[in-house]
Amino acid sequence: MRDKNNPIGVFDSGIGGLTVVKQLIRFLPNENIVYFGDTARVPYGTKSTSTIEKFSVENALFLLRFKVKCIVVACNTSSSIALPLLKDSFKVPVIGVIEPGAREALSATRKSKIGIIGTKATILSKAYEIQLRRLVKAEFLEKQKGLKIVSQSCPLFVPLAEEGWLNDLVTKEVAKRYLDIFKHKNIDTLILGCTHYPLLKNVISSVLGSDVRLVDSAKQCAIEAQRVLYAEGLLNNDKRKGNIEFFVSDEPQKFAASGKKFLGTNINCIKRSSDV
Numbered sequence: 001m002r003d004k005n006n007p008i009g010v011f012d013s014g015i016g017g018l019t020v021v022k023q024l025i026r027f028l029p030n031e032n033i034v035y036f037g038d039t040a041r042v043p044y045g046t047k048s049t050s051t052i053e054k055f056s057v058e059n060a061l062f063l064l065r066f067k068v069k070c071i072v073v074a075c076n077t078s079s080s081i082a083l084p085l086l087k088d089s090f091k092v093p094v095i096g097v098i099e100p101g102a103r104e105a106l107s108a109t110r111k112s113k114i115g116i117i118g119t120k121a122t123i124l125s126k127a128y129e130i131q132l133r134r135l136v137k138a139e140f141l142e143k144q145k146g147l148k149i150v151s152q153s154c155p156l157f158v159p160l161a162e163e164g165w166l167n168d169l170v171t172k173e174v175a176k177r178y179l180d181i182f183k184h185k186n187i188d189t190l191i192l193g194c195t196h197y198p199l200l201k202n203v204i205s206s207v208l209g210s211d212v213r214l215v216d217s218a219k220q221c222a223i224e225a226q227r228v229l230y231a232e233g234l235l236n237n238d239k240r241k242g243n244i245e246f247f248v249s250d251e252p253q254k255f256a257a258s259g260k261k262f263l264g265t266n267i268n269c270i271k272r273s274s275d276v
Contacts, residue, residue: 002069002092004236007032007245008225009068009092011059014042015162015255016195017074018262020097021244023222024072028229031242034066036273040250043158044077045119045194052121056082060090062247062273069234070095072225076194076217077119080127093228100224101191101217102131108213109189115182115212116151117204118193123153128193150185154178154197161196162258167203175200175207182208191215199261246270 008028010021014037021035036059038044044052056078060071070093073079073086079096086094105114116128129149136147156174165171182190190212192198198216205214229235236242248255252270259267 002232002234003067004069004234005032005238006067006069007034008070008072008229009034009036009060009063009066010072010074011036011038011056011063011078012075012195013037013044013055013077014039015259015262016158018259019195019198019216019218020072020074020221022263023219024225025242025244027222027226028236029241030236030238031229032236033242033244034063034068035244035246036062037246037248037255039248039255043119044075045121045155045158047077047121049081049121052077052081053085056086057089060086060094062276064090064092065276066245068092070225070228070232072221073097074195074218074221077121080118080122080125093232095221095225095228097195097217097221098127098131099135100220101193101215102128102135104217104220105189105191105215106132106135108215111186111188112146113148113185113187113189114150115185115187115190116149116193117154117157117178117190117197118151119158120153120155122193123151126151128191148185150182150187152178152181154194157200158194158196161199161261164258164261166199166261171200171203172207175203179204179207182212187212189213189215192217247273247276249273
């Protein structure tokens with residue numbers, strides 16, 4: 001039986017999911033969290049569908065050792081490929097980043113012209129595009145019936161974010177090359193379809209201009225987790241600040257150094273998953 005005091009489980013292919021953890025802390029400060037970063041097998045964005053599904057199931061099984069009350073898939077690639085399998089395989093609620101981000105983009109757009117950036121696997125899956133059109137149809141969003149969607153994979157954004165080159169000239173040149181397609185499509189909203197990308201908001205905004213609203217799927221995912229836990233009667237009523245445990249499959253010291261940029265604070269006591 002799930003208990004309110006049980007932790008929220010969060011997994012990502014590496015450190016990008018810490019942007020989701022940061023938002024979970026913001027919206028659910030009393031919740032305990034167990035985070036697993038699969039740093040030994042990152043990146044997921046270049047892997048096959050079957051491999052991504054396999055890794056995602058293994059990550060969920062690891063989190064379930066801690067009796068988590070829900071699982072947050074803080075990885076756009078896993079969310080776009082493996083979410084249906086995870087929901088069918090486990091009894092706990094499983095929350096991804098795709099639908100919350102798509103819903104916010106539809107709310108934000110004024111001209112029904114939405115751009116999407118993500119890893120190659122996320123973009124090839126068309127997960128955001130499918131979800132956007134599903135929401136328009138299911139919720140009778142008349143103003144969005146003429147929805148135009150433009151997608152672009154930006155694989156180099158991940159290593160640039162992890163390297164900490166957030167405002168570097170190299171990063172801006174790469175952004176210009178990737179984002180040029182959107183400047184000719186007159187989009188007014190861009191979904192940041194990878195949890196690494198919020199770190200590059202300033203560069204992305206400087207290339208596209210302030211008229212393009214950036215949708216951070218990490219924030220929307222945390223809000224969705226809050227909604228799901230409330231609906232399930234699983235919100236932690238404890239007034240104390242929640243505790244966070246960090247696990248990685250490899251290189252805990254590198255995770256600690258890079259992770260500070262994503263979480264905004266020092267990360268202490270990181271354990272290898274193999275030691276559990």
